[in-house]
Amino acid sequence: MSHGRGIRLFLVDGTPNGLLTAEIMNWTGHALTGPRTKLTELVQRPECGRTGVYFLVGPDPDNAMRPLVYIGESDDVAKRLKQHNRPEPQGGKDFWERVCLITSKDQNLTKAHVKYLESQLIAIAKQSGRCGLVNGTAHDYTVLPESDQADMAFFIEQVRIILPVLGFDFLRDRQKIAAQIQGEPGSEGAAPNFYMELPKYGIRATAREVDGEFVVLEGSQTRDKWVSGSSYTSYRPLYDQLTADGVLVPDASGAVRFTQDQSFSSPSAAAAVVSGRSANGRIVWIEESSRKSYGDWQSSLVEAQSANEELKD
Known part of the structure; x- marks a missing residue:
């Protein structure tokens, strides 16, 4: 602790x-x-x-x-x-x-x-x-x-x-992030898993929230390019930069994958890179065990804490 x-x-x-x-x-x-x-x-x-x-x-x-x-x-x-x-x-x-x-x-x-x-x-x-x-x-x-x-x-x-x-x-400290990523989801000190899917393109990405950052895990998939005609957002340069840095790389199957665990400032930033367009990360990321959206999962934690405090009173 x-x-x-x-x-x-x-x-x-x-x-x-x-x-x-x-x-x-x-x-x-x-x-x-x-x-x-x-x-x-x-x-x-x-x-x-x-x-x-x-x-x-x-x-x-x-x-x-x-x-x-x-x-x-x-x-x-x-x-x-x-x-x-x-x-x-x-x-x-x-x-x-x-x-x-x-x-x-x-x-x-x-x-x-x-x-x-x-x-x-x-x-x-x-x-x-x-x-x-x-x-x-x-x-x-x-x-x-x-x-x-x-x-x-x-x-x-x-x-x-x-x-x-x-x-x-x-x-x-990236070692602290790596330690929490390596732990089993839900175990002591480890963050839960979130996933995001784009069934039409056969894309699935997995992430964890660690030390205030939203980390998309190595091997997660993304769209192969930023969606043409989609509204410009500040995340497009991020997508392009990760591609230029070799973090996003096409694999043998033709999909684009993360070659390393990648930290993002928010779930929406991570969701935009995965989907190749603007996306609301609080809706599209799903907590693996409860199947709740990130936003609902976070709200349930706050409500549970409030309920516990009421019981103590």
Whole structure:
């Protein structure tokens, strides 16, 4: 059973789109984030004079469905950010729109620590597949005592907790999703199965809802193309991108299948990709054991919880 966490957020300039700091209770780490437009104010913050790791985040021009990310480290982050702010011909980076800096409140992070953190975070970002990485070949930096590596493993766990709260999802844990997918539907810790069928085309897809995401399982089938003449939706670029990325691939039977488990932001996004057109995921996805639509299944859970609370009263 997972436990709750307390995260303290502070709006530095009192606005939601300005500088923001974040801390987790009993964690020595400290996060500072803000838009590039606030870089002048950000580099004057005391955190930027510390040793730390940082993330530069912006849109990926080749993939509208994920961000482009650069992961770096420095013992003078302000200096590095000023360098990254230069035009590309002068050694800077043009793509980024937001920055997030992770330092330590007790200032015990050393250069060796942040080089190790950078190496590990780059590897995690690559494994997650949730972003494009601007970094070149990352060095596998492991020159740390065993005890320090254990400390940094805990530090990274906290970073992966705090970043999604700040709007950065590219380090989210795929292993947790995979574990819940591999469990038997309905077993402890495992999500129930949903299915969607298009009988006219012999198509069937299976999915599970895991950690706030709707995951279509490997081997599920889809239409072989986006339906011509159907209304344009934001999901058509997603269908095209998954095809370009090799997630949707024709098989020997002529059908198109998912080559891996694929996370979606909602049941409707998943349903649109499977059907090749706009679709209401709350209606077309069916919970396997109850045969209820996703919407009815979700409503029944809420009603059951309310009934239990009434009995307790």
